Amino acid sequence: MAKTIVLERKPLSFSERTYLPQIATGLKTTFSNMFKPKVTLQYPEEKPHIPNNYRGVPTLVKDPNGREKCVSCQLCEFVCPPKAIRITPGSVPEDQEQREHVEKAPQEFEINMLRCIYCGYCQEVCPEEAIFLQDQYSSSGYSREEMINNKQKLYELGGTLPDRHYKWDKKKQAEVHGNTH
Amino acid sequence: MISPSKEDLVTITLNGVEVEVPNGINAVEAAALHGKEVPHYCYHPKLSVAGNCRMCLVEMGTPMRDRSTGEAILEDDGSPKIGWVPKPVIGCATNVSAGMHLRTESDLVTECREGIMEFLLVNHPLDCPICDQAGECRLQEFATDYGRGFSRYIERKNVKPKRTRLGPRVTLDDERCILCSRCIRFSQEVAKDDVLGFVDRGSFSTLTCFPGKELSNNYSLNTVDICPVGALTSTDFRFKMRVWFLKETKSICTESSTGCNTIISSREGVIQRITPRRNDLVNDTWMTDSGREIYKLVKAENRILRPSVDGKDLPLSEGISSAVRILKDRKVGVVASCKSTLEEQFLTKLVIDATNAQVYIRGHFGEDDGILLSADRTPNLRGALINGLTDSYPEDHLNGLNEALASGELESLFVIDEDLLASGVDQENLKDVDIVFLGTHSHATSNMARVVLPSFTVFEKEGSFINKSFIVQAFEQAIPGPVGLSSQVEILSQIINHLRVDSDPLDAKLDGVWKSMGEVLPDLMGDCDFRSLVKAPFQIDGSKWSHLDFVEKNALNFESVKGVQV
Amino acid sequence: MTFDWMPDTLWFSVLLKVFYALMMIGAVMTMAGYSVLAERKVSAWMQGRVGPNRTVLPFVESIPFFGPFLKGLGIFQPLADGLKFLFKEEIVPGHVNKFYYYLAPLVALVPALTTMTVLPFGQIYWEDGSVTTLALADLEVGILFVFAVSSLGVYGIALAGWSSNNKYSFLGGIRSSAQMISYELAMGLSLLPVFLWVAAPGVSSSGLSISGIANAQEGAAWLFIVQPLSALIFLIALFAETNRLPFDMPESETDLVGGFHTEYGSFKFGIFFVAEYAHIVIGSALFTLLFLGGWHFLPFMNDPWPENWIGSLIGVGWFLCKTIFLIFFFIWIRWTLPRFRYDQVMHLGWTKLLPIALANLIVYIVIVTILDGSF
CATH class of the missing domain: 3.30.70.20 (Alpha-Beta Plaits)
Incomplete structure (x- = not known):
């Protein structure tokens, strides 16, 4: 056990025991505070600075080629603690040239923002880097249905993110460079 | 797993520990018996050994013997010297023999596995x-x-x-x-x-x-x-x-009398797929493709979702009381079903007894493919025999019923699941008969019925079937049934309770039904209850019916000796 | 006060009194309302915030410069607050004692408003040189009336706590009564030396008249200079009586949810709210009158303003300035000091303030006796 040293408290002087000088000091402090610059942010007119690692509304993003990145692996649905995510998987037709080598994509992707707790697990678990909690922090609606973000809304919110994940392009290159079997 | 007889056991040394395993099984199975996993891809216990994935590499060795004298060569400490095969061998193609030494966890084996995995993943x-x-x-x-x-x-x-x-x-x-x-x-x-x-x-x-x-x-x-x-x-x-x-539920395939063991995979009350469940006495690890489609019946278009009386949708309780009015104190015919579970057939028998009804039953037969699809396309024909719904082997029509109807013997009919019009009954003859229909899907007969009591498919209830080898197999409920409906067992119990107002009401739980079944059929059911059946299916003695002409041919795990199987 | 053009009938004088009373109520209530705004503004400033700055009347906003300035001050906020209290849904919990539950806010408000009838707030100089004190009723025993009536306010709180049928409310009510009893004594005792001092031989006015005490400080030392200890004890007791921090025992929102008004909402809560601030306004006015010279200029100085209607107005204004400063002081203290624990409140009241007040009284009895030479 650590050694304990008992410190004797210094006896209070008379003025200290009346507390009046201390109260006066306190009054001085609060009074001087009145003239300091205010820290209030006038919210709707002034917006707060959103740091890069902010966890806002979860969104779906497209890659720079405009392809949807989500392949509906449903890992986010699985990991989501409040079960806010609901995905209907779907397959991508083979003949879409734009989406060569993409086989699977969500048919429907719903995030219930009344359930979402903004934990960011979905972003963390996503193997395709398709879901991001971006800088939107204010979402509101008049009905419960409105608060469920569907696929279209999620892509609208998400936009395009420059990514480091070029899986399908790599595959395309391999195909072009004679690795086709 | 079939446990081998004592004589067949040999002692091998697995990772330095002496263990007993059945003679002649391969190293993968031998290790698995003692909790050591040997990873493998190409080996499958029910298929021949190919040995081409190389994942199951293990080290194998035998005690060394002096070639000239045949005496065991010993190490310095007196233990027998082991002659290890210089390179690893594949476990799937290595059958154990007495005294064999195996290593499944050595450095060499670990390195081999890492190498094989790397190769496999190169182009994955x-x-x-x-x-x-x-x-x-x-x-x-x-x-x-x-x-x-x-x-x-x-x-x-x-x-x-x-x-x-x-x-x-x-x-x-x-x-x-x-x-x-x-x-x-x-x-x-x-x-x-x-x-x-x-x-x-x-x-x-x-x-x-x-x-x-x-x-x-x-x-x-x-x-x-x-x-x-x-x-x-x-x-x-x-x-x-x-x-x-997916939530996995143990179930039984209803396609034929084989009774393949299956796993129903469902999510949130929707069945996504059906896969086979290993049972070495019935279906090994296989099942038919057609049996996997059966789940589509749950959402079929002709599924009956509301009880009705004279074409009007009514709550189930009113449907049941209308049914009782039709069945009570009249000349009743009951068309039982080989598709019903053992418990439902037992309760059907009680309905028959309570109404003094004539009973008719129909079999459904098709081609036997000699593997898992047997000629008898009902899951529980033998259950009907055991419950005494019929003494003779059912035929593929209901001509007897047709004759009875033609002669006007019957006033009301209680039809379970069967489509009479597709079974050789003339529509003319059904005109003057009040029909109570208990089933899941609509067809010509259900459309003619005065009282329609919809009920559950096999996925929405629990129960048991007796397969072609007289093995009693239980299945569990995979998904909830449609709102407002009850299981057949529940409906039949209520009808019986209404018919037999003097007796004690039946226990509509399966445990209760099994208790009564044990009382009525003590020699067959013994003191088995439903919960233990879920854990372990059992075979009953079918020799009593050996004179019947069962249609099943020889197939996987089934030998068609008349009457007595296996 | 009367003017020549006024008919000298009973009906008219009654009507006039009612008119004056309504004016007084209007003034005090407005001050109470704006005290709430001041509370919000001052607390915001002290905490580095800006406070209410959004409420504005549509046409005022369009006035250039001045409109936005008023908006920034939140001048119209009390209007919005009041309307909110009026229009909120009336929720009456099922388990309350309905009659007393409805009665309690009134019992709290009425004494607060009644005490103001005897509060003088200035004086009128007539052309013939006579002077009339501005008050609804300038009682000779004004201070006794104030004490008697304002103490009734605690019944409202105790009643609210009891009728709410809720343990938090009940504890709040109990604490409030205990606190009121504890500090009433010190408060009364602290004022006795003031009356001794003012009612010295040769001073014409009655010792218990508030306006008399205020006038006694004209051109002389303010009483808080002469009797600092009395002023301090009175001030502390005033905080306790008005249930202000650091003595807000009945509310103690950190341990009693909302204290006595836990079960109150909408306008009934609003009445409690207004009553509390009315108490503060009246307490501030009282302290101004007793210790800060009332409507008189500065200590040791004669009023520099002329003795006519202009002087009257300036006097009233000056009185208001002092009162407003004291209200500010109330708020200032609230955001400076944390709340006492209940036992500390009792300890301070009974073992500190009461003996000191007694000692203070004895000392001043001796001093006054010596000064008066009447021993």
């Missing part, structure tokens, strides 16, 4: 996010358990066709295939439909169908089940649902 597309096998994929499991954990491969991977159609129900993803040849061996050995093979060499090797053929036999989806990776995928289940969401 790492599709896991979209792969239907993910979650039950051997490649995933062994890569985490025995793999290196990182990749040294920086070159471009091979690109192969991703959606080759092998047959109407099977899609092949070539990139994922690890060439284990399980599917080829299955087609040859079990399905007896030799359509698959490898073509080309090296990294060009590809699984394909022989020219002009396709994988279209009724067992093709078993290749998907045994595929250790996601190469063969079910076209029906493809991209539908990730397997980790």
Whole structure:
């Protein structure tokens, strides 16, 4: 056990025991505070600075080629603690040239923002880097249905993110460079 | 698992520990018996050994003997000296013998596994996010358990066709295939439909169908089940649902009297797929493709979802009281069903007794494919025999009922599940009869019924069937039934309670039904109850019915000796 | 006060009194309302915030410069607050004692408003040189009336706590009564030296008249200079009597949810709210009158303003300035000091303030006796 040293408290002087000088000091402090610059942010007119690692509304993003990145692996649905995510998987037709080598994509992707707790697990678990909690922090609606973000809304919110994940392009290159079997 | 007789056991040394295993089984099984997993891809306990994946490499050795004298050579400490085979051997093709030494956890074995995993993953597309096998994929499991954990491969991977159609129900993803040849061996050995093979060499090797053929036999989806990776995928289940969401329920296939053991995979009350469950006495690890489609009955268009009386939708309780009014104190005929569960048939018998009814029953028969699809296309014909619904073997029509109706013997009919008009009964004869129909789907007969009591499919209730080998097998409820409906057991119990107002009300729980069944059929059911049946199916003595002309032919795990099976 | 043009009938004088009373109520209530705004503004400033700055009347906003300035000050906020209290849904919990539950807010408000009838707030200089004190009723025993009536306010709180049928409310009510009893004594005792001092031989006015005490400080030392200890004890007791921090025992929102008004909402809560601030306004006015010279200029100085209606107005204004400063002081203290624990409140009241007040009284009895030479 650590050694304990008992410190004797210094006896209070008379003025200290009346507390009046201390109260006066306190009054001085609060009074001087009145003239300091205010820290209030006038919210709707002034917006707060959103740091890069902010966890806002979860969104779906497209890659720079405009392809949807989500392949509906449903890992986010699985990991989501409040079960806010609901995905209907779907397959991508083979003949879409734009989406060569993409086989699977969500048919429907719903995030219930009344359930979402903004934990960011979905972003963390996503193997395709398709879901991001971006800088939107204010979402509101008049009905419960409105608060469920569907696929279209999620892509609208998400936009395009420059990514480091070029899986399908790599595959395309391999195909072009004679690795086709 | 069949436990071998004591004489067949031999002692081997597994990782330095002496253990007893059945003589002649291979090293993979021997290690598994003692809790040591030997990873393997191409080996399958129900198929021949191919030995081409090399994943199950183990170290094998035998005690050394002096060639001249035959005496054991000893180490310095007096223990016998082991002659280890200088290179590892594949466990699947190594049968154990007395005194054999095996190492499944040595450094060499670990390195071998790492090497094999690395080779297998060289051209693997790492599709896991979209792969239907993910979650039950051997490649995933062994890569985490025995793999290196990182990749040294920086070159471009091979690109192969991703959606080759092998047959109407099977899609092949070539990139994922690890060439284990399980599917080829299955087609040859079990399905007896030799359509698959490898073509080309090296990294060009590809699984394909022989020219002009396709994988279209009724067992093709078993290749998907045994595929250790996601190469063969079910076209029906493809991209539908990730397997980790699925709730698995033990069930029994109702397609034929074989009674394949199955697993119903459902999520949130919706069945996603049916897969076979291993039972070495019944279906090994296989089932038919047609049996996997049965779940579509749940959402079928002609499913009856509301009880009705004279065409009007009414609550179930009113339907039941109307049914009782029709059945009570009248000349009643009961059309029982071989599709009902054992418990339902037992209660049907009680209805018959309570109404003094004439009983009619129909069998459904088809082609016997000699594997798992038997000629008897009802799951529980033997249950009808045991419950005394019929003494003779049911025929594929209801001509007897037709005659009885024509002669005006019957005033009301209680039909369970059967379509009378499709069973040789004339519509004319049904005109003056009040019909109570208990079933799941609508057809011509149910449309004529005065009282329709809809009920549950096999997936929405629990119960038991007796298969062609007289094995009593229980199934559990996989999904909730439609709102407002009750199980057949519940409905029948209520009808009986209304009919027999003097007796004690029946216990509509399965445990209660089994208790009464044990009282009525003590020699057959003994003191078994439903809960223990769920855990362990049992076989009953069917010799009493050996004089009957059962239609089943010889098939997998079934020998058609008249009457007594197995 | 009367003017020549006024008819000298009973009806008219009654009507006039009612008119004056309504004016007084209007003034005090307005001050109470704006005290709430001041509370919000001052607390915001002290905490580095800006406070209410959004409420504005549509036409005022369009006035250039001045409109936005008023908006920034939140001048119209009390209007919005009041309307909110009026229009909120009336929720009456099922378990309350309905009659007393409805009665309690009134019992709290009425004494607060009644005490103001005797509060003088200035004086009128007539042309003939006579002077009339501005008050609804300038009682000779004004201070006794104030004490008697304002103490009734605690019944409202105790009643609210009891009728709410809720343990938090009940504890709040109990604490409030205990606190009121404890500090009433010190408060009364602290004022006795003031009356001794003012009612010295040769001073004409009655010792218990508030306006008399205020006038006694004209051109002389303010009483808080002469009797600092009395002023301090009175101030502390005033805080306790008005249930202000650091003595807000009945509310103690950190341990009693909302204290006595936990079960109150909408306008009934609003009445409690207004009553509390009315108490503060009246307490501030009282302290101004007793210790800060009332409407008189500065200590040791004669009023510099002329003795006519202008002087009257300036006097009233000056009185208001002092009162407003004291209200500010109330708020200032609230955001400076944390709340006492209940036992500390009792300890301070009984073992500190009461003996000191007694000692203070004895000392001043001796001093006054010596000064008066009447021993």
